[in-house]
Amino acid sequence: MSAPTSRPRVLIIGSGFGGLFAAKKLKKADVDITLIAKTSHHLFQPLLYQVATGILSPGEVAPATREILQARQRRGRIRRCD
Numbered sequence: 001m002s003a004p005t006s007r008p009r010v011l012i013i014g015s016g017f018g019g020l021f022a023a024k025k026l027k028k029a030d031v032d033i034t035l036i037a038k039t040s041h042h043l044f045q046p047l048l049y050q051v052a053t054g055i056l057s058p059g060e061v062a063p064a065t066r067e068i069l070q071a072r073q074r075r076g077r078i079r080r081c082d
């Protein structure tokens with residue numbers, strides 16, 4: 001667990017395009033970012049059909065989130081609380 005800080009904290013849920021772009025945009029901002037995602041990889045959906053047709057391997061369309069962001073990521077699933 002990280003030490004308490006007075007910097008604003010940002011929680012990003014999911015490592016899809018939305019989550020990755022949010023994390024990249026905020027990288028130089030004076031905030032602490034935590035990204036929580038169900039998987040440790042980003043699934044590049046536009047190239048899924050190339051996997052289905054055998055042109056690419058699954059690994060080629062699902063790079064590790066850690067490598068894309070060069071940062072630590074927490075695995076987890078956000079549950080809805082009604």
Ligand SMILES: Cc1cc2nc3c(=O)[nH]c(=O)nc-3n(C[C@H](O)[C@H](O)[C@H](O)COP(=O)(O)OP(=O)(O)OC[C@H]3O[C@@H](n4cnc5c(N)ncnc54)[C@H](O)[C@@H]3O)c2cc1C
Binds near residue numbers: 019049
């Ligand atoms: C086959 C296919 C081809 C496509 N081709 C194109 C294209 O050519 N051009 C284009 O512009 N768009 C294309 N799209 C659409 C595009 O991929 C989506 O619009 C885009 O991925 C949406 O990004 P997102 O970050 O909003 O959501 P997602 O990519 O769905 O990411 C959501 C993330 O949140 C995580 N998540 C969900 N629920 C939870 C939870 N409860 N707790 C923790 N994490 C959670 C998921 O694991 C995932 O990492 C395509 C989609 C598909 C399926």
